[in-house]
Amino acid sequence: MSTHFVGVGGAGMSGIARVLVQRGEQVTGCDRSLSPLLKRLAQDGITCHVGHDPSHLDGCDRVIVSGAIPDDTPELERARELGLPIQHRAEALADILRDHERRVVVTGAHGKTTTSSMLAFAAVELGLDPTFVVGGEVRQLDTNARGGGGDLAIVEGDESDRSVRQLPATIGVVLNVDFDHLDHYDSVEDVVALLDDWARTIPADGFVAVGDGVAISPTAEVGRFGVGPGDGLRALDAVTDIDGVSFRPSRGPERVQLAVPGIHNAGNACAAALVLEQLGVSLDEAFAALERFTGAGRRFEVIGSAFGYTVVDDYAHHPTELVAAIAAARGRDPKRLVVLFQPHQPWRTKAFSAEFAAALSAADYVVVLETYVARGAPDPEASAMRIVEQVQGPHASFVIDAPRAVKELRGLGRSGDLILCCGAGPVDAIAREVLYG
Numbered sequence: 001m002s003t004h005f006v007g008v009g010g011a012g013m014s015g016i017a018r019v020l021v022q023r024g025e026q027v028t029g030c031d032r033s034l035s036p037l038l039k040r041l042a043q044d045g046i047t048c049h050v051g052h053d054p055s056h057l058d059g060c061d062r063v064i065v066s067g068a069i070p071d072d073t074p075e076l077e078r079a080r081e082l083g084l085p086i087q088h089r090a091e092a093l094a095d096i097l098r099d100h101e102r103r104v105v106v107t108g109a110h111g112k113t114t115t116s117s118m119l120a121f122a123a124v125e126l127g128l129d130p131t132f133v134v135g136g137e138v139r140q141l142d143t144n145a146r147g148g149g150g151d152l153a154i155v156e157g158d159e160s161d162r163s164v165r166q167l168p169a170t171i172g173v174v175l176n177v178d179f180d181h182l183d184h185y186d187s188v189e190d191v192v193a194l195l196d197d198w199a200r201t202i203p204a205d206g207f208v209a210v211g212d213g214v215a216i217s218p219t220a221e222v223g224r225f226g227v228g229p230g231d232g233l234r235a236l237d238a239v240t241d242i243d244g245v246s247f248r249p250s251r252g253p254e255r256v257q258l259a260v261p262g263i264h265n266a267g268n269a270c271a272a273a274l275v276l277e278q279l280g281v282s283l284d285e286a287f288a289a290l291e292r293f294t295g296a297g298r299r300f301e302v303i304g305s306a307f308g309y310t311v312v313d314d315y316a317h318h319p320t321e322l323v324a325a326i327a328a329a330r331g332r333d334p335k336r337l338v339v340l341f342q343p344h345q346p347w348r349t350k351a352f353s354a355e356f357a358a359a360l361s362a363a364d365y366v367v368v369l370e371t372y373v374a375r376g377a378p379d380p381e382a383s384a385m386r387i388v389e390q391v392q393g394p395h396a397s398f399v400i401d402a403p404r405a406v407k408e409l410r411g412l413g414r415s416g417d418l419i420l421c422c423g424a425g426p427v428d429a430i431a432r433e434v435l436y437g
Contacts, residue, residue, distance in 0.1 A: 002059055005029035006075050007066030008048060009037050011113075012158065015133035015145030016064065016092050021045050022147035030056050030075065054078035061085075064092045067161050068375050090163035093133060093155055097168050100131060100153035104275055107157035107164045107195065108175030108211065110321050111268045114260070115175060116156040117296035118272040120146075122289035123154060126281055130154050136315070137297030144297075152279065157198075159191065160184065165198045171278055172199055172208040173271050174216060180318050182347055192216065209274040211267065223278075225270040227263055233274050233283075235266035240331035249273070252283030259294045262328035300328050303431045308415025310334070313431040317344040317424035319355035325422055326362050335416030337362075340405060340430065342369035342423035346382030357390030363420075365412055366396040369405050372425030402426070406433045 005017050008029025014037055021027040021044060030049040031038060038048045049056055052074045057063070062085040065076060079086050087095075097103045106116040113136040120132035121140055129150035135158075137144050157164035160181045174195050179188040192215060199208050199218040208218045212226035224232025227247075235256075238247035246257045247266040258269055269290050276286035295301060298315040305311070310332075316325040322341065329337050339360055343349040349356075349371045360366045368384045368391075388398045399405045409419055413434070421431040 002026040002028070002061045003064060004057055004060045004062075004075065005064050005066075006052070006073060007031055007069045008041065008046070009033075009035050010066050010068065010089075011135040011144060012089050012093070012133065012156070013064070013066050014041055015135075016089065016096065017041065017046050018044055018143065018145040019096055019131060019133060019147040028056060028060070057082065057084065062087065064089060067163065070375075088163065088166075090158070090166040094166050094168060096131065096133065097153050097155060101151040102153070102171065102279065103169050104152070104154045104171045104173070104279075105157040105164070105167045105169035106155070106173040106175070106271075107159050107198070108173070108214075109159070109178035109180060109191070110318065110324070111175045111264060112156045112158075113296050113315070114265065114299050115173060115268040115271050116154060117299075118268060118290055118293050119154045119275055121293045122272065122276055122281075122286065123152060123279075125289045125292060126276070126285065128152050128279065134296070136299060139295055139297055139301075140293070159195065162194055165194060165201075167198075169202050170206045171275055172202050172206070172218070172220075173275060174199060174208065174214050175211045175268070175271060177214050178318065178320055180348075182351055183345075207275075207278045209271050211271065223274045225267060225274055227267045227270075233270045235263075235270050238263050238266045240328065242332045245331075249283070249287065253287050256287045257291055259291070261300055261331050262324055264324050298428055300325060301428075303428075304435050306435050307413060309413040309417040309419055311419045311421065311431050311435050313428045314420060314422045315424055316422040317348070319352050319359050322356060322359040322422055323362075325420060326359060329418050329420045330362070332418060334418035336364040336414065336418075338365045338367070338409065338412050338417055338419045339363040340367045340369065340409060340419065340421045340423075340427060341387075342425050342427050343371045343384050343387065344424040345374055346371055346376070346379035349382040349384060349386065350379070353386045354390055356387045357392070360387070360396065361392045361394065363394050366391055366394050367405060367408050367412070368396060368398050369402070369423070369427070369430075370398075370400050372423065374425070402430050402433075405430050409434045 009031035116134040123130040131148040196216040206220040234250040235247040
């Protein structure tokens with residue numbers, strides 16, 4: 001079988017490609033620009049092309065496509081002419097799940113990548129030999145995906161485009177619900193309805209871990225989790241500091257010390273521990289493995305320190321995530337907190353500008369980079385300047401491009417500062433440029 005991936009440089013697409021090539025398939029892919037991830041995929045045995053061309057399908061048996069790819073992309077037009085099967089990313093991921101008896105799918109508005117990375121790492125550590133596909137690099141495993149030899153698969157389910165509904169699970173995790181992705185949902189109730197419908201597809205003898213405030217009614221057994229008093233497995237007396245976050249679980253060991261920061265990660269760890277318990281692991285063993293987890297790529301990832309300050313990269317691109325990232329940064333007690341934020345997609349800038357500004361107001365200095373347009377056309381009414389104009393308290397500046405953002409941050413950095421770079425666009429490259437040039 002020869003498979004071509006259109007948009008192979010995406011986090012989910014690259015993970016599926018890695019699993020297939022590890023299973024002996026011939027895999028090729030293309031993306032619009034060269035990236036470090038494309039170079040890594042080439043090292044993994046995946047032939048990668050920059051740009052789109054119908055010739056990429058020569059000798060191909062099927063095509064897998066990212067949801068971000070337009071229908072008139074040359075490869076897709078050629079695939080239709082040839083009558084080749086075309087699968088959406090979620091359909092290909094569903095096929096991987098069906099190859100396994102135990103199928104874990106992690107979804108929700110926030111924390112999917114961290115929680116699925118926690119589970120993948122812990123399952124490897126505990127000798128469960130899982131197949132996993134997550135939306136970011138599991139840093140200690142140096143990959144975002146692996147084809148395991150056991151009966152267990154762990155994947156991140158994407159609710160943003162509703163594609164999670166295609167994923168067959170025996171164990172589900174619904175971390176939380178929030179209103180985002182206005183291009184696919186009309187209200188938060190619309191999000192809840194989708195997740196409820198999906199959770200009801202989990203067999204009655206399965207299990208669903210459900211976070212606080214998620215009003216769904218699966219037919220499978222439900223295990224609740226959260227931070228503070230409440231039902232289910234709880235993270236009690238949580239304290240965050242420069243080493244991460246510690247808490248007292250309501251069941252299991254006396255206390256847990258995670259190496260990842262942020263109170264929210266105490267809840268993510270409880271979700272992961274519930275899943276591991278369902279997989280036959282004691283809570284003591286589960287939390288011990290989770291204590292050894294040091295984080296997922298682009299999730300409060302410490303890029304390094306130089307010139308007396310530390311630079312951190314985070315994928316936060318929703319107001320709730322931005323609040324959590326800034327709180328985690330404050331937990332490290334920096335002398336000053338400097339935040340670079342780039343909003344992602346024009347519609348998100350317009351919908352949440354006031355909420356973004358409120359979150360950024362908790363920093364000491366704010367730099368806002370012009371809105372990143374991942375797909376579609378720029379919107380003159382969606383300039384990131386509208387966020388800058390609403391920030392209250394700290395000095396906030398607007399920059400039009402990445403080189404100016406780097407220059408601004410280098411000029412601001414002082415000894416003892418933490419520079420937090422947030423956004424779903426290429427702010428990770430800015431974070432590295434600030435330190436390493």
